[in-house]
Amino acid sequence: xxxxxxxxxxxxxxxxxxxxxxxxxxxxxxxxxxxxxxxxxxxxxxxxxxxxxxxxxxxxxxxxxxxxxxxxxxxxxxxxxxxxxxxxxxxxxxxxxxxxxxxxxxxxxxxxxxxxxxxxxxxxxxxxxxxxxxxxxxxxxxxxxxxxxxxxxxxxxxxxxxxxxxxxxxxx
Numbered sequence: 453x454x455x456x457x458x459x460x461x462x463x464x465x466x467x468x469x470x471x472x473x474x475x476x477x478x479x480x481x482x483x484x485x486x487x488x489x490x491x492x493x494x495x496x497x498x499x500x501x502x503x504x505x506x507x508x509x510x511x512x513x514x515x516x517x518x519x520x521x522x523x524x525x526x527x528x529x530x531x532x533x534x535x536x537x538x539x540x541x542x543x544x545x546x547x548x549x550x551x552x553x554x555x556x557x558x559x560x561x562x563x564x565x566x567x568x569x570x571x572x573x574x575x576x577x578x579x580x581x582x583x584x585x586x587x588x589x590x591x592x593x594x595x596x597x598x599x600x601x602x603x604x605x606x607x608x609x610x611x612x613x614x615x616x617x618x619x620x621x622x623x624x
Contacts, residue, residue, distance in 0.1 A: 459568070461601050461605050462604060464608070465604060469556055472488065472553070474552065474553055477550055481613070482617075489549055491611065492559065492560065493548060494547055496559045496562075496563050498603060499563045499567065500566070503566050503567060503570050505591070506574065506596045506597065507573070508581060508583050509583055509591075509593035510573045510579050511581070514581045515583065515590055516581055518584070518590035520589035520591060521587075521588050521589035523588055524588030528598060532606070533602055574593045574594060574597075585599070
């Protein structure tokens with residue numbers, strides 16, 4: 453299980469929030485792209501979905517013999533997303549802008565707590581169910597935690613691109 457890795461990566465995001473004011477967290481580098489605040493909302497929203505999947509896995513043995521698709525197996529084995537911009541179901545979703553920096557901090561802390569709660573559930577359950585990721589096949593509860601941490605880490609690349617655009621905007 454990779455709850456320690458998840459906590460470490462989420463803590464990086466939490467720590468980084470201190471480096472931005474609200475205007476910077478709402479800065480969109482280009483029309484149609486997300487601000488850093490919107491990226492945080494995306495991460496929280498998706499992680500809540502992963503937590504739902506973990507709860508299902510911990511309550512059943514359904515699909516326990518199913519497997520991930522080759523792309524999912526490779527991502528979990530490599531412990532990272534491909535180094536590319538990925539178009540997914542949330543790509544064109546209009547995510548809200550944060551109202552306050554504290555709102556983002558609160559959401560990240562809450563999702564961290566909830567993930568730690570389901571990590572404890574994984575350790576306590578005898579169920580070994582799996583649920584289907586929409587594009588990568590079947591994941592067990594531990595795979596979902598790993599995938600969630602990988603997702604947070606993947607978006608650090610997007611954060612870096614936004615940071616570069618913010619630096620350029622400050623220099624103008």
